[in-house]
Amino acid sequence: MKAGSSAKRISPTPSAAHSAPAKRRTKTSSQGKKYEAIRRDLERQRKAMLEEAVEGLANPNGQEAFPDISDQASAEVEQNFSMRIREREQRLIKKIDEALERMDQNIYGICERCEEEIPYPRLKARPVTTLCINCKTLEEQEEKVRR
Ligand SMILES: [Zn+2]
Numbered sequence: 001m002k003a004g005s006s007a008k009r010i011s012p013t014p015s016a017a018h019s020a021p022a023k024r025r026t027k028t029s030s031q032g033k034k035y036e037a038i039r040r041d042l043e044r045q046r047k048a049m050l051e052e053a054v055e056g057l058a059n060p061n062g063q064e065a066f067p068d069i070s071d072q073a074s075a076e077v078e079q080n081f082s083m084r085i086r087e088r089e090q091r092l093i094k095k096i097d098e099a100l101e102r103m104d105q106n107i108y109g110i111c112e113r114c115e116e117e118i119p120y121p122r123l124k125a126r127p128v129t130t131l132c133i134n135c136k137t138l139e140e141q142e143e144k145v146r147r
Contacts, residue, residue, distance in 0.1 A: 038123055038124060053086070118132045119133075
């Protein structure tokens with residue numbers, strides 16, 4: 001039996017191969033991705049509402065009058081004719097804007113009252129909401145009491 005070429009040395013490397021504990025933190029890091037679908041919905045809705053508003057004005061060719069305002073509308077133009085949008089629509093558009101803003105600030109989907117994360121299905125159904133169901137219910141109850 002020749003001594004020498006025996007077994008390869010298996011150096012026990014620190015177990016990097018060990019599967020790292022799969023801790024998942026769904027904090028605020030990738031909100032853009034998480035709410036991408038909702039953002040698209042909001043932007044689409046916003047655009048549709050603005051176009052509708054234009055049509056609703058005393059301008060039969062409303063849409064032609066404002067070719068593709070959505071993308072690069074100056075704030076001025078927007079402001080001008082949002083003044084003529086019915087109040088209710090205006091309020092909703094404002095809510096949409098605020099929701100989009102919250103996405104930019106990575107605070108979208110956080111309940112304003114209890115600061116819990118609002119469940120995705122609720123956001124999908126009511127993307128402009130700023131309250132979780134519980135807080136919304138509470139708020140409604142409070143409003144009733146106040147009357
Ligand atoms: Zn809440």
